[in-house]
Amino acid sequence: MSAGFKEEVSAAKERWEERARKAELRKACFDTLSGEKVEPLYGPWNSGGEPFAEKIGFPGEFPFTRGPYDTMYRGRIWTMRQFSGFGTPRDTNRRYKFLLERGQTGLSVAFDMPTLMGRSSDDPLCEGEVGRCGVAVSSLADMEALFDGIPLGEVSTSMTINGPAAILWAYYIAVAEKQGVPRSKLRGTIQNDILKEYIAQKEFIFPPAPSMRLVVDTMEFAARELPKWHPISISGYHIREAGATAVQELAFTLADGFTYVEAAMKRGLKVDEFAPQLSFFFDVHSEFFEEIAKFRAARRIWAKRMRFCYGARKEESWRLKCHAQTAGVSLTAQQPENNVVRVALQALAAVLGGTQSLHTNSLDETLALPTERAVKIALRTQQIIAEETGVSNVIDPLGGSYYVEALTDRMEAAAEDYFRRIEALGGVVAGIEQGFFQREIGEAAYRLQREYERGERAVVGVNKYVEPDEGVPTLKIEMETERAQVEAVRELKRRREARKVERALERVREAARSEANIMPALIEAAHAYATLGETVDAMKGVFGAYVEPAIV
């Protein structure tokens, strides 16, 4: 800024401040959804984004603030990936074909609660939960039905699975082998982010130490055999949905990422061998600019860490690539049609933030799993943003905005503060064991709830502009689904070769006890049709189970 310009701005700013002081303001909360104070006006005096090369720079190069790729959406529109799954594998297979026919470009599997917890459908503890929140997959046979008629060499598949991720991945690899697709051609992601399970989502099976070993096993196996696969999607989504602020989501997610990198390096893997295959998953909430800044800050922090702290040399290792999903927690059960608008705005923020793939929530998801009609509107929302608004024509169109750059800088600094606090606790695993993350998130969730209760923060249709409830039609999952799925697992157990199963499970136990990579044993167990529950039990026998202390 030249001296003359600086003086001019400063004089104009004083004049504006004088006028603004006298004006009457609305009685409202002007803080962000995450409780951050914001100025009424940003300008060159905030010096956000300076110096240019270090803070903003160019897309596709360090520090990647403007986006991980050179041409961004001019080269290729983000992947539209709707997360879905319900009932039996056959039911979900039909939904996948429906979505692929309507222009969806990637698959994303939602598993039911028993599968997420590593239990087969016939386990008595799963009663009432089979096929309800996602699809039930209890063995290779279910995975074969799930992808029946879908060529795995041509689609990319994301699987939201964590505790038993290595086992479900083994099923997928086994299905591909049966289709004759080589491992090296498989594209997709397993979420496999166990740290955020202890922190937020609570779908853990084994204690942290053996869980981290499993994650490193998958990272190693992917680096060697599945170069196009993302063996982990380091996720802020669930941390945010559990109540975290935007800064907490950013900081805790990246801290988890650092922990995985350090664990893999400790195993002896070279950072440039595995880092290009890491991916991220963020929430995108309603506070528009804060969300955009979060994506930009995440890329910059990650690039700097990978380069300067872990000594990565490949650009590909510095580049943070991510998936985003609109905020489930922002949807309202009241006047559910309004959710279409919330989702559209959140999706727009994710695109302006530069996401690589996106799931838009359906309007009825606070009520039940979405109907086909609701899913179609959610997908169309992305298509309208991509094809009608022009936002995909210009890279990082908000780069250089005084406000967005100032927010990006501030979020980066706030995340760095958290990294220091986490380090002082002894790292992420120590923080989990001390309940640090759980308490921080619980506090933030409670603060927001009180703001809603006191009416300080409006939610349209819930505490403002309230109307009698009209309701929308929702998807019903019949109890019959559970019975059919349980029967299918029992039938499989009668049909398969028992001796082969026992041998394969013994191999899994041996691999778990040894320091060898567990993946080959899990793939063998998949081919032998060992069930998910049997495989997890074999591993539990070696690793033990994790029980969380109840923290309010």
Place this chain on the structure above:
Amino acid sequence: MSTAPANEPKIRVLISKCGLDGHDRGARVVARALRDFGFEVIYLGIHQTPESVVEAALQEDVDAIGISIHSAAHMTIFPRILELLRKNGAGSVLLTGGGIIPREDAEALKRMGVGELFGPGSSMEDLARYIRAEVAARRTEAEAGRAPEEKRP
């Protein structure tokens, strides 16, 4: 508004989640809010079973149980807890809760004897007010010598 009158014994509420579902934001916010409103809250945490919930409820002699469910297993879990409470002579304990529960299901559960179920967007004050009124009514009935379930056909 929601703090208890000084002369009445504190209301004891057990908050928990049953089954495999770990989405505990709601349960923890409710536990904390009720504590702030002057209830005695026993937070049992996640991954409980109807059996472990009822066992704890009997041991802790609670007035009410609040179960949060996001896994769509409500038609299995609520009736089972109710059945166990009645079997153990604790049918006067209020069983309430919340989460993602479709309206028809909530109505069917109410007909079985489950209390009000609080969905997304519910106010903590309404919840506290409801538990206070319902427990007071049940205490009065118990003092009059008839457990509320005896009135049911």
